[in-house]
Amino acid sequence: MIQVMIVEDEPAIARGLSLMISRNYPDFQVIGTAGNGKEGVQKILALTPDLIFADINMPVMNGLDMIRQVQEAGFFTRCVILTGYAEFEYARTAIHLGVTDFLLKPISSDTLDEILISCRQKNQKELRILQAEYLQRCMHHSSGASDMKNPLTGYTCTLMLVLSGPVCGNIYNEVLFDSVPVSIDTGIRQEIEDTFQAAFFPLRGRHYNECLCALVSPNLQPVDVKAAARKLYASFPSSGTYRNLFISEQAVDGRGLHELSRNMYLYALLRNPFGFGQIDTVRQIPDDKIRISREIRQICLDIGEHPDQETLREAIHGMLQLCREEKVTQLQLTSDLRYFIKTVVPGSLDEQMIYPDAAEIVSSCFSYEELEQDLLFELERLCNLNTPGLANSEQSLAKQVRNWLDMNFTSQITFKIFQDIFGHNEKYISTLFKAEFGISPIKYLGNLRLDMARKLIRNNPDLLLKDVAEMVGYTDAFYFSRVFKSHEGISPSQYAKLMKETCRDPEPQAKAGRDSGQSQKNPSPYFRKITDS
Secondary structure: OEEEEEEOOOHHHHHHHHHHHHHHOOOEEEEEEEOOHHHHHHHHHHHOOOEEEEEOOOOOOOHHHHHHHHHHOOOOOEEEEEEOOOOHHHHHHHHHOOOOEEEEOOOOHHHHHHHHHHHHHHHHHHHHHHHHHHHHHHHHOOOOOOOOOOOOOOEEEEEEEEEEOOOOOOHHHOOOOOOOOOOOOHHHHHHHHHHHOOEEEEEOOOOOOEEEEEEEEEOOOOOOHHHHHHHHHHOOOOOOOOEEEEEEEEEEOOOOHHHHHHHHHHHHHHOOEOOOOOEEEOOOOOOOOOOOOHHHHHHHHHHOOOOOHHHHHHHHHHHHHHHHHHOOEHHHHHHHHHHHHHHHOOOOOOOOOOOEOHHHHHHOOOOHHHHHHHHHHHHHHHHOOOOOOOOHHHHHHHHHHHHHHHHHOOOOOOHHHHHHHHOOOHHHHHHHHHHHHOOOHHHHHHHHHHHHHHHHHHHOOOOOHHHHHHHOOOOOHHHHHHHHHHHHOOOHHHHHHHHHHOOOOOHHHHHHHHHOHHHHHOOOOOEOOOOOO
């Protein structure tokens, strides 16, 4: 609703203009009138209208002086001059104050229509900018948007999350390799807006393989959200990867958006089957405990203490086939794999052995076939089945990749570059790298970037965040800040502030942040020791 203030010393004209606006323009609301400039200043600053109609010649204070005082008080809005005097001096002074619209008495309905349509278009454009900013802040801060005026008041918002593949929980998987984000075609966005008469906002989500959007419409204007979701879902080209679209509950006046976005990710983990694509509406998140099924336990019992390669292959295939048939969720699948790995891997192995993390394996695979291959590779390596070690040539290639990362980690890196430089695809290179160094190239690259970021901030605490991000290879300062905090427990700005306030190394404080309750929200590293807990 566009709010209008009329400042006019002739009651009949003020009343007539108010009626013309109220009757013919339902999205405009006259929130007050004033009979002179002094009274107008008080009401304008108190009510902060979007549009002001002001007469020039009024008692006590004229319209131009009123506009000047309002601007000196720090309030700037669109003003329309009402006057029967078309003299040049009045126009020149008004233009100096930023007034571009003049409405001559007697008031012409055509001229008024042009002014209001222009005001509506400008207001909608500014409102969309404010709504986009507000929505983005709500996605990542539960109360971060409370310090600004809520531009979603009077609007209903529905979130849509398009996820190509699993929920990728590891921060190093987000924008390091193959980092072309899932995006919405501009034409599809415009088509959705035109078809459903609602604003459609692409938002920054959490992972590179997702597309987060918001459909916003006035509260009194219902929208067929499911039809809009189907159109959005159908707009993505087939890529051989299963794709899901999750529809949130509706947020009226922008309330609870952060909670709705959080529930969408939880729903994808707790309710959506791994490996299957569909459109689903987010409902209540279940609180059921994750349990290992009797069938999975029996498969693990049948493996024996020292399985050979064929037994291991059959067990992995049988377990994943069962999971596929049961359409288990990503979280259930992760729990099943964790139980399976703990059962298969001999407890007498070297304590320094690096074990695969089930959560990271699942989140990095986009099909059951890919998951079966990766899991087999990891377990064959741990159980020393047909893995006598890398050949010299393979060791040399892994070291070449590591040396190249050491020299180029601040540049934009994708697996396509690896193919061009080393002549092998990403799977082969990743396999060799992990076998040689016990860490994935993705995590190795992430560690290099974060180590350099810490050193830059320690040595130059006054550096701008965006400059630090660019120096270590991130094009998005917002994303860099989120990765840094997820890993260190404190944000880059807090890290820099700590360096300014103390002369000691902030690593203990950062570690304390990582070990605090915040760290419980962080995703697990790619590899970790398997414990009995």
